Amino acid sequence: MTRIHPTAIVDPAASLDSTVEVGPYTVIGPHVKIGAGTTVGPHCVIEGHTTIGRDNRIFQFNSLGAIPQDKKYAGEPCELVIGDRNTIREFCTFNIGSPGDKGLTRLGDDNWIMAYVHLAHDCMVGNKTIFANNSQLAGHVHVGDWAILGGFTVVHQFVRIGAHAMTAMCSALLADVPPFVMTQGQPASARSMNFEGLRRRGFSAERIAAVKAMHKALYREDRTLEQAMARIDALRLEKPEAGEDVDLMLGFLRGTSPQRGIVR
Known part of the structure; x- marks a missing residue:
């Protein structure tokens, strides 16, 4: 049996591995799939066509799989896919994709996502990234492996961030950040490369x-x-x-x- 707190509400149609833990007052919808070893803290809402892989640690007060903040969205069965071994801290909001793109929002493997991070519709995040508190991604943003976003970084829609790139705190990204580049400012400009x-x-x-x-x-x-x-x-x-x-x-x-x- 899955280890589900008696106050949690899990739709019977949801698919949870027997090793999944679900905390108090969490709500999980009918199209959700959660893999082995994942823990979901209290007071989370996981909805939509959301697939979560193995050994993730999802802290309390997260909203995962809500519909996109897109006025054109009309109920299409778009998806949110989260990989393996991710840490997702408190108060994060990840939306499903939109029909205007691939209909998919994706977070890869081994990412460290701190509190209050927003992944808008159709964002694609790679592996081994670090998003500090309050990093905010608008729609259709792509982030490469090993990228690090400083706290309060905000990213304009359709911007791409290359692998191994890094942003300073409070950076505002209005243009693409090539791999390895360190940025700072509002709007952000290139300062150096992420040598360390x-x-x-x-x-x-x-x-x-x-x-x-x-x-x-x-x-x-x-x-x-x-x-x-x-x-x-x-x-x-x-x-x-x-x-x-x-x-x-x-x-x-x-x-x-x-x-x-x-x-x-």
């Missing part, structure tokens, strides 16, 4: 040197974006060990729209 984070993740000296060269090409040499990309591409021969990092950066930059651009 890369060291902690085991990046070699050669790979970190390549990231420094990418930062120089993008922000220190008065190049156009196309010229900077050509310079970054040349790093493949100069620093072969950093080939995957070069691919990561170029793949991101090629997906940047001229209307949005990147942080400067």
